[in-house]
Amino acid sequence: MVTDKASDVAKRITDELAACGVKLVASLPDNWLMGVIKAVDQDKRFVHVPVNREESAIGLCSGAYMGAMGSAAVMGASGFMTVIYAITKINYTYEIPLFLMLTLRGAGGDHHKHHISNGLYLRPVLDAISMPYQIIDDPADLGLISRSYHHTRTFSRPMVVLFTRDLLRGQGGHG
Amino acid sequence: MKYLDAFHTLAKRRRDEIVVTSAGNSGQAWWAATRDTEATFYLDASMSLSTMFSSGLALARPELKIWAFMGDGAFCMNPGTLMVERQMNLPNLTHILVSNRVYGATSNAGLPNYKDNDYAAIARSMGLERVFEFGDLETLDRDFPSVIGGNAAGHTFVVLEVEPFSEAEQKLEQPPFDGPELKFRFGRHIERRSDCDIFGYRL
Numbered sequence: 403m404v405t406d407k408a409s410d411v412a413k414r415i416t417d418e419l420a421a422c423g424v425k426l427v428a429s430l431p432d433n434w435l436m437g438v439i440k441a442v443d444q445d446k447r448f449v450h451v452p453v454n455r456e457e458s459a460i461g462l463c464s465g466a467y468m469g470a471m472g473s474a475a476v477m478g479a480s481g482f483m484t485v486i487y488a489i490t491k492i493n494y495t496y497e498i499p500l501f502l503m504l505t506l507r508g509a510g511g512d513h514h515k516h517h518i519s520n521g522l523y524l525r526p527v528l529d530a531i532s533m534p535y536q537i538i539d540d541p542a543d544l545g546l547i548s549r550s551y552h553h554t555r556t557f558s559r560p561m562v563v564l565f566t567r568d569l570l571r572g573q574g575g576h577g
Numbered sequence: 578m579k580y581l582d583a584f585h586t587l588a589k590r591r592r593d594e595i596v597v598t599s600a601g602n603s604g605q606a607w608w609a610a611t612r613d614t615e616a617t618f619y620l621d622a623s624m625s626l627s628t629m630f631s632s633g634l635a636l637a638r639p640e641l642k643i644w645a646f647m648g649d650g651a652f653c654m655n656p657g658t659l660m661v662e663r664q665m666n667l668p669n670l671t672h673i674l675v676s677n678r679v680y681g682a683t684s685n686a687g688l689p690n691y692k693d694n695d696y697a698a699i700a701r702s703m704g705l706e707r708v709f710e711f712g713d714l715e716t717l718d719r720d721f722p723s724v725i726g727g728n729a730a731g732h733t734f735v736v737l738e739v740e741p742f743s744e745a746e747q748k749l750e751q752p753p754f755d756g757p758e759l760k761f762r763f764g765r766h767i768e769r770r771s772d773c774d775i776f777g778y779r780l
Contacts, residue, residue: 461629
């Protein structure tokens with residue numbers, strides 16, 4: 403369920419993306435992200451492409467970069483765990499920037515036992531492939547989306563923003 | 578139809594299309610046929626992502642026509658890409674599926690169900706309308722220009738039925754680029770062709 407506060411957060415995320423010049427958003431769903439994905443889908447500033455495998459989002463965003471189009475890949479933590487080869491092969495080999503927005507599944511507050519593997523291994527996997535990441539838990543920190551996006555362009559590398567459950571439910575920070 | 582002969586025919590029929598190759602054999606064959614150092618992105622071993630990469634590029638640059646090669650080994654790993662391609666339905670993208678019925682990049686290792694895989698039927702079942710198949714060189718040479726010519730609406734899917742590389746062909750040179758060099762060669766070409774700014778600064 404997307405509450406008013408959650409929809410405010412989703413709107414602010416889309417505003418951050420648009421301010422970065424993002425046009426293409428490729429997504430696969432995660433329940434926590436549905437407010438964001440819905441907001442993107444209804445926002446004419448973006449071309450929203452729902453995909454059926456997370457790797458496809460990596461390919462789409464990488465190709466869009468080579469056509470000078472800003473992009474973001476949106477997916478859950480589980481989906482991200484399936485795309486390590488695609489990222490290391492395409493984005494590391496060719497030094498193609500990539501911006502991803504993920505859920506911080508398996509962290510405190512996640513009610514789903516089956517995300518224990520993401521809680522244990524998501525951040526270690528990011529560290530293992532030397533991919534910088536930024537956790538955002540407080541709506542006051544949503545400006546870090548732009549900073550992270552521009553970091554990918556400056557250093558020609560991928561970077562991940564990890565959203566917490568509380569943030570996406572409109573309960574982050576002092577909410 | 579010989580793999581290399583088919584690629585030489587496509588190269589002869591190419592006008593100003595941008596090309597993205599897939600793993601192994603298609604990159605080798607296109608390099609052998611064209612020695613293109615600017616307008617081709619040799620996307621090595623992406624395991625089925627050449628057409629997604631191309632779709633992102635085609636979306637970003639609608640004024641350019643894009644050919645995306647993909648082997649049937651890669652296609653079988655992720656046939657769902659066709660659903661995304663159909664949904665995007667980009668008129669400037671031609672997906673060229675090179676069907677040699679093996680994993681050509683890995684010494685022609687066996688491909689599951691290779692005898693019965695009907696790639697054109699798979700594409701049609703996903704709603705694609707512009708689906709073409711070529712199994713001999715004469716027909717390819719004669720009809721391919723009409724497939725890529727004009728301003729047809731929607732995404733185009735072409736199946737080339739070819740023989741696997743011979744042992745000698747497997748030793749063809751790989752495109753001799755490191756990743757960043759290829760990115761900049763290709764990207765600068767796109768910038769010149771489209772007057773866009775990919776890298777944040779122009780040389």
